[in-house]
Amino acid sequence: MTASERIERLAPLCSLFPELGISGREDLRRLLTAALGRLDALDGFVPYGRGWSRAIAPQRLYHVLAGTLPVSGWRSLLEGLLLGSENLLQCPEEQKGAMVRFCQALPPALRKLVRILPSYSEDDFTSADAIVVFGRDETVRLFRTRCRKDQLFLAYGHRxxxxxxxxxxxxxxxxxxxxxxxxxxxxxxxxxxxxxxxxxxxxxxxxxxxxxxxxxxxxxxxxxxxxxxxxxxxxxxxxxxxxxxxxxxxxxxxxxxxxxxxxxxxxxxxxxxxxxxxxxxxxxxxxxxxxxxxxxxxxxxxxxxxxxxxxxxxxxxxxxxxxxxVGTMQSPPPLWHHDGRTPLVDLIRWVDWEGPHPPKSRETTRLLS
Structure with missing residues (x-):
């Protein structure tokens, strides 16, 4: 599924959950373009400098969600799905109902990429390419110590x-x-x-x-x-x-x-x-x-x-x-730099291809698999 196809499937969800602050298709396109430069950078190599580059999203994302507000978990999952990643959600009991409701609104093709965990899972945590943590600073420090050096780690602590x-x-x-x-x-x-x-x-x-x-x-x-x-x-x-x-x-x-x-x-x-x-x-x-x-x-x-x-x-x-x-504190714009970060950027790594032409799609798939 291409990035544009995922956007089309996710767009109707935004109107069902206005708390996300994302109006629909155009906001999703702007969100991905701001992070990648262009929409198709996840789908294949695109021109970059004198060569070519491709954005690589995590195959599997492990989200540690907070017990305060459901909207932070919804936004984190939305971004994971926008990247095409599999998403494992460690969700507090008090937010599980809201997260289940959000997941049920997803189209079947994307719902397959989501799993709500009953509790912390060492095996699932270890298998993830990237970890996203919401919570107190103590929670952030705990999960940071559990990460492998090669795992991407993104945290939103006490603010x-x-x-x-x-x-x-x-x-x-x-x-x-x-x-x-x-x-x-x-x-x-x-x-x-x-x-x-x-x-x-x-x-x-x-x-x-x-x-x-x-x-x-x-x-x-x-x-x-x-x-x-x-x-x-x-x-x-x-x-x-x-x-x-x-x-x-x-x-x-x-x-x-x-x-x-x-x-x-x-x-x-x-x-x-x-x-x-x-x-x-x-x-x-x-x-x-x-x-x-x-x-x-x-x-x-x-x-x-x-x-x-x-x-x-x-x-x-x-x-x-x-x-x-005053009056707009709870409704940040779609491209809001949460804790000063550009959305999605910290979950992406890049591969450069040097040469006059990019590799063919089959060759790329074989190299990256």
Whole structure:
């Protein structure tokens, strides 16, 4: 099956799973072209410099998926199928239902290339040409130590995203709705979910919580989320700590749907998630030291208005890989550089053929088999 044929088979899947952020055929073509230069580079040798090159995809991919969001696993599998690889999925129990639903939507010819594993399999792991791992940094380190030297290894570890509004003084209802959209989608569980909102202006900190509380209340009324006991305990603990420290607090009582806390800390500290958003006043001269704990772990920065060059440079130096408008944090574009990487590139190796003409297709098949 050629790359173009796989694209045709995968295109209908994109409309069934809009969370992927890939609209269909054209986005898939752009994704593969951005990684390979041209669509047919996986199918045979293509011109390269004074000779010819061919992209070689892993015959077998072993995916270690996280238990937080299904969309990361769906995207990883989609990319493996786009390359034509066999895909073995080590899938946490809490995400198996979502992954089964995704696999059932695949056309039969591609469904044959997918197997969901009940647990870690040493034999399957060892047999794979490439390993993709999602999870905590400890998980990434564990699987890295298990890899052979000749296995490709691609990891997506712990990342933190945040909102930066800088010196903004007059928050609009449009802006507030964008903040709420970023916060509530996926219940603040993903690497693109904002953990805090950074402001420089005391006046904005006084105005913003009331507006946020109003929109969050309406969102909770329309789309309530049932809380598991462990989630409820974390939310109540965050509120208790805020009260004990005298931090201003807005919340919805026993609904446990949202919490806003204005805090004053010398450095960043993470949220417990589940729509517990911290509003932090951080003067620009202290922003570098305040963000220091996030060095190497920053992912997306949601911004409103102009971002000063000095602030931009600070974000990049700390490892941030995406800057986007408020309200779009959870919907990156198809060609998004996840953790700063071009999609698919790290799963490909190249073979060069030197000479005036490329080898014939039968000869190529014999050489690469």
């Amino acid at each position: 933190v995203s945040l909102l930066w509004l800088g010196a903004l003084r007059r928050p609009t209802i449009h802006l507030v709705k964008g903040i709420v959209r970023d916060l509530t989608e996926y219940d603040q569980a993903g690497c693109l979910s904002p953990q805090c909102l950074i402001l420089e202006s005391e006046a904005t900190i006084l105005r913003l919580p009331a507006l946020l509380a109003r929109v969050l209340s309406e969102t909770a009324r329309l789309h309530p989320i049932p809380r598991r006991p462990e989630e409820a305990a974390k939310i109540r603990e965050a509120r208790t700590v805020a009260r004990a420290l005298g931090w201003p607090l807005w919340e919805d009582g026993d609904g446990l749907q949202w919490t806003l806390i204005v805090r004053d800390l010398p450095q960043f500290q993470p949220t417990c998630g589940h729509r517990v958003l911290y509003l932090d006043k951080v003067p620009r001269e202290r922003l570098g030291s305040w963000l220091a704990p996030l060095r190497g772990h920053l992912s997306a920065i949601g911004v409103a208005g102009r971002v000063p060059l000095s602030v931009q440079k600070l974000f990049w130096s700390l490892g941030a890989s995406r800057c986007c408008g």
